[in-house]
Amino acid sequence: MYPWLLVGQIERAATGQTKKTLRWEVPALRAGLNPPLENLFQAFSVGGGAGIVTKNGTLVFPVKAVTKEGKEVSLVMYSSDPEENWRLSRGMSAGGCVDPAVVEWGSGRLLMMASCEEGHRSVYESGDMGETWTEALGTLSRVWGNSPERDGSGVQGGFVAATIEERNVMLVTLPAHSTAKTNGQLHLWLTDAAHVVDVGPVSDASKHAAGSALLHTGGKDLISLQELYSVVGDAVGVFDGIYLARLTDMAERVKSVVRAWREADSNLPMACTQPVKSAAGKGDCGVPMPTAGLVGFLSGTVAGGQWKDEYLGVNATVRGVARTASNGLTFNGGGAGAEWPVGRQGQNQRFHFANYNFTLVATVSIDAVPTGGRGIPVMGARLSGEGEGTILLGLSCAADGWEVTFNGVKTMQGVPWRS
Structure with missing residues (x-):
């Protein structure tokens, strides 16, 4: 019922040798937890990731237990x-x-990631050492799926915090599947709790990846511990082994992503939500672009029919005729525009927070007032899945002013251009 605490000592290498030995001491801590485990749980089981030491010196371990009602849950145990x-x-x-x-994450704040039977990874946050946990629905929770269909349980993943290029970030390793029949390959993800970037694969593509752990030394070393299985046809074969991979190239790629974020941050003050004309006739920024909670930013980078996210996250797909303009695109003709996917990202949905709340900001210049009785869509959001295609929220430009659509119904028409 009670866990064991094993403390290891790294012994010095013998003269003339470079290998060191790890010697485990006699297990301890068979009882004495506060509160006692038997008051809350019927079993305590394996299935937790690596422990951490907080800034104030507290040792924290993620653990798994079975409640009196028979439900498996995740929590932490800690000690100073x-x-x-x-x-x-x-x-x-x-x-x-x-x-x-x-x-x-931050000062005295814990983030716990767990694999849930509904098919996704939930991320919980706590500011009181786990006395209470709140699911981080507005940021990272439910971004990563356990399978291509986002169903069923997953495996142990790597999850570490680090400071890279003077920016606080988190690194994650989890299996990714291109289709239901392909073997899972470990991918390294980078996030600062707002932007989420798939840095790339880090395990053998011919093997099926299961559990993993990450170690970041604080210097240049990024190390991945990987549980791999052989692949027979479309099926997972026998256990192949535990592998240790030094991710030197990936560590450099992570740094380049962080530098790209910094460059995007520096370019934002030049963006406007409401350009105005100065006395000299030049365009000035009437309302600065809001940056708090900014997740993605589309500006003037286009390639291969993709409008690139300046933060290297989710790109938008361009439709129809488009040409680059200052910090953006110009769309010409009927049906031209761009679509930023949310629920169509497959296994991993980096904009999952939009299922709960989001703000979409766009700077739009309209060359001519539309003629006829039908408005031209300017921006909006459509539902996917059940209710596919329904305009959840839309703004259109018509001859007599703005048109607003909510949940598929026009709620306002002829709203003046300026109020």
Whole structure:
């Protein structure tokens, strides 16, 4: 019922040798948790990621337990005096969310990622060492799926916090599948809790990747521990082994992404939401672009029919005739425009937060007032899945002013160009 605490000592290498030995001491901590485990759970099981040491010196381990009602949950145990006293967090994940991993994000704030039976990774945050957990629905929770169809349970993933290029970030390793029949290959992801970038694959493409862990030394070293299986046809074969991979090239790629973020940040002050004319006739920025909570930014980069996200996240697909303009695109003709996918991203949905709340900002210049009785769509959001194609929120330009559509119904027409 109670966990064991094993402490290892790294012994010095013998004279003339470079290899060192790790010697494990006698297991301890068979009892003494506060609160006692038997008060809350019927079992305590394996399935937690690596432990961390917080900025104030607290040792924290993610753990998995089974409640009195038989539900598997994730939580943490922690101690500032590991050999004498341990505490178990009173808060826990929703039932069915297991294989937790934990990082410290900010000062005294914990983020816990767990694989949930509904088919996604839930991310929980706590500012009181796990006494209470809140699902981070507005940022990272439910971004990563466990399978191409986003159903079923997943595996243990790597999850670490780091400071790279003077920016606080998190690194994640999880299997990605291009189709249901392909073997999963580990991918490295980078996020600062707003932007999410798939840095690329980090495991053998001919093997099926399962559990993984990450280590970032604080210097140049980024190391991945990987559980791999052989592949027989379309099926997963036998256990192939545990592999240790030094991700030197990926570490450099991570740095380049962070530098791209910094460049995008520096370019934002030049963007406007409401250009105005100065006395000299030049365009000035009447309202600066809001940046708090900014997730993606489309400007003037286009390639291969894709309008590139300046933060290297999710690109928009260009339709019809378009040409580059200052910090944007010019669309010509009927049906021309761009679509920024949200629910159509497959296994991993980096804009999943839009299912709960989002703000879409666009700077639009209209060359001529439309003629006829039908408005020209300017911007909006459509539903996917059930209710496919229904305009959830839309803004159109008509001859007599703006038209507003909500949930497929025009709610306002002839709204003056300027109020």
